[in-house]
Amino acid sequence: MSPPPAARPTDAYASFTHLSVPNAALYRAVMDAFMVAKDRFTVHLRPEDVHAALPAERRPADVEDVAKALDSLVGWGNLRADPDTARVTAVEDFYRKRFIYQLTRAGEAAEEALAVFGEAMGRRGALQAVALHDIVTHLRALLVLTAEDAPDPAVTHLTLDALSSRFAALAENARAFMGSLQRTIDLHEVEVDDFLSYKDRLIQYLERFIQDLITLGGRIALLLTELDEAGAASGAGAEVSAGMEPLLRIAAAREAADASPGEAESAEKAALEQWRERWAGLRAWFLSGPDGEGRPSQARLLRGQALGAIPQLLAVVRMLNERRAGRSDRSADFRVLARWFAEAPDDAARHRLWRAAFGLYPARHLTVDGDTLTARDAEPVPPATPWERAEPLRISPQLRRTGSYERRGRARKVEDRSAGRRALAELAARQSAQITAARQRLATSAQIRLSDMGELDPVTFGLFLQLLGDALATWRPGMTRTVATSNDGSMEIRLALLPGGGQAEIRTPDGILRGPDHLVEIVDLVAAHKREEGER
Numbered sequence: 001m002s003p004p005p006a007a008r009p010t011d012a013y014a015s016f017t018h019l020s021v022p023n024a025a026l027y028r029a030v031m032d033a034f035m036v037a038k039d040r041f042t043v044h045l046r047p048e049d050v051h052a053a054l055p056a057e058r059r060p061a062d063v064e065d066v067a068k069a070l071d072s073l074v075g076w077g078n079l080r081a082d083p084d085t086a087r088v089t090a091v092e093d094f095y096r097k098r099f100i101y102q103l104t105r106a107g108e109a110a111e112e113a114l115a116v117f118g119e120a121m122g123r124r125g126a127l128q129a130v131a132l133h134d135i136v137t138h139l140r141a142l143l144v145l146t147a148e149d150a151p152d153p154a155v156t157h158l159t160l161d162a163l164s165s166r167f168a169a170l171a172e173n174a175r176a177f178m179g180s181l182q183r184t185i186d187l188h189e190v191e192v193d194d195f196l197s198y199k200d201r202l203i204q205y206l207e208r209f210i211q212d213l214i215t216l217g218g219r220i221a222l223l224l225t226e227l228d229e230a231g232a233a234s235g236a237g238a239e240v241s242a243g244m245e246p247l248l249r250i251a252a253a254r255e256a257a258d259a260s261p262g263e264a265e266s267a268e269k270a271a272l273e274q275w276r277e278r279w280a281g282l283r284a285w286f287l288s289g290p291d292g293e294g295r296p297s298q299a300r301l302l303r304g305q306a307l308g309a310i311p312q313l314l315a316v317v318r319m320l321n322e323r324r325a326g327r328s329d330r331s332a333d334f335r336v337l338a339r340w341f342a343e344a345p346d347d348a349a350r351h352r353l354w355r356a357a358f359g360l361y362p363a364r365h366l367t368v369d370g371d372t373l374t375a376r377d378a379e380p381v382p383p384a385t386p387w388e389r390a391e392p393l394r395i396s397p398q399l400r401r402t403g404s405y406e407r408r409g410r411a412r413k414v415e416d417r418s419a420g421r422r423a424l425a426e427l428a429a430r431q432s433a434q435i436t437a438a439r440q441r442l443a444t445s446a447q448i449r450l451s452d453m454g455e456l457d458p459v460t461f462g463l464f465l466q467l468l469g470d471a472l473a474t475w476r477p478g479m480t481r482t483v484a485t486s487n488d489g490s491m492e493i494r495l496a497l498l499p500g501g502g503q504a505e506i507r508t509p510d511g512i513l514r515g516p517d518h519l520v521e522i523v524d525l526v527a528a529h530k531r532e533e534g535e536r
Contacts, residue, residue: 015110017076023069029058030069031078034103035111044100046084070101078107129209131170132216138163139223146230146243156247157254164278171285174302181309203313206306213306215474217299218485218492220286248275288489300489434459439491442467443524447496450504450518461508463491467522471495485525494521 018027033053037045047067051059060066073079084098103111141159145151181202230243252272259267285298337357344350381390438460456464470484471493481496501517 014076015078015104015106018073018078026058026060026065026069027073029054030066030073031107031111034079034101034107038103038108044082044102046100050101070099073107074101077104078110080104128170128173129212129216131166131173132212132220134166135163135170136216136219136223138166139220139227142244142247143223143227143230145247146227151247151250153250153254157251160247160251160275163282167278167282167285171298178302178305178309203310206310210303210306211473213299213303214470214487215482215484217286217303219483220299221297221485222483222492224283224287244279248272248279251275435463438463439524439526442491442522443527444520444522447494447519447521449498449501450506450515450520451502453504453506453520455507458509461506461510461513464506467491467493468495490524490526492523492525494523495519 018024018031021027030050033050034045036053037049045053047063047070050070051063051066054060054066070079070081074081079101080103081099081101084100138159142163145156145159227243249272252268252275255271256264256268288295288297288300337353340353341350344353438457441456441460442464453464467484467486470486471482472495474482474484475495479497481494483492483494485492496519498517498519503514504517506513
């Protein structure tokens, strides 16, 4: 007794052939039965076992149909067939077609690939604010390790590995979520009723993540900057900080410790390069390039996409509500007009409908009325009749004199808007100068008390209130200090509790702001970047 006569597949991807052939649903059900049996540590299956394991809606009436499907899968390389000698009781049984089937390595790999594909297609992703908190925790642990003379290799490697895993999950989930969010905005793969039912929760979810990204993103950027400044100079590239290079070398050496003796050095170099790339990717995600160079950070781009998604969601909701309310739009009008054309009894009615819909009336200077049409019907004029032999056309005297019905007159003068443009440019320049002066006025060289801020003009006071509001929005019970960045990324405020500080007063031309005194430090990030550029 020989296996089923099927040629071994030469194509490396022949195991996926069953996805695009007739009866693909039956083949998928059969392979699912083998994967379930594998999870139960069952190695071989007979055709009747597979037939019993198939779901009722996929189960053929005859076991022979299942046997034919198994033979096809053997031919494609998904299964292997072996003679079933366990049930042979007579010589005649050897001549019967009895096989047991099991998964091949290619078949199992194809099923695992399809499982990963299905998981990726069904993943909606998430905006993981908790991951931002974990990244802050791991970065603080790394900052402590950089201050040690001999950091523990195990602690260093585990901390970096946990940071890398958490950051990779954050980036991947954010990418998947923003993709699914765009499909939701486009109403692809989503039911309208489901969208309307959870739109409010989705918008609240986006707003909460944006707030966490603003506050925690600024904190992460600050920790990354402190790690860049930590340690002494080393031979690392520009994308790796001097303070992190020793820790990355420790992690790479620990990863390469189990490599074979001949590959230890190359394994350590490869691991070090991989860790440098991971750290550079983390920095690029939260730190933007200098002014005029590089590109904005991925965190800033993600924040911009999330902020832009909220008005887009509201626009979709407004459009759906208009549709439900029965408001007419151009597409609906054209669909109704198409239905009227289809229901018209004859071509004459369709021509009248066309003229009524699109205003294609006869030329106004031709007096073609009912009498004219009757005369034409009584005495038809052939199309080849010369104009001099045809009946004359009656034309309006005004049209004959002027050639046009339009009333002529002096053309309107083109309005000169240069003065208005100059006024707008001057206004924009004044506002930019006021904001720059306000940033310079608020920037502090060190921590000061709120009560020492002095009197602020209205523009400076408005900017200060925005910064103070961003900082207080991140304040949680039990906190003693916080760091926040302005929405445009130009200012950073560091606020710390001042026990027993009393009341602070900030005077403005419009009044006095009173509140608990705190220690505050405000940094002009734009000016800081320019100073760094000048030093370079």
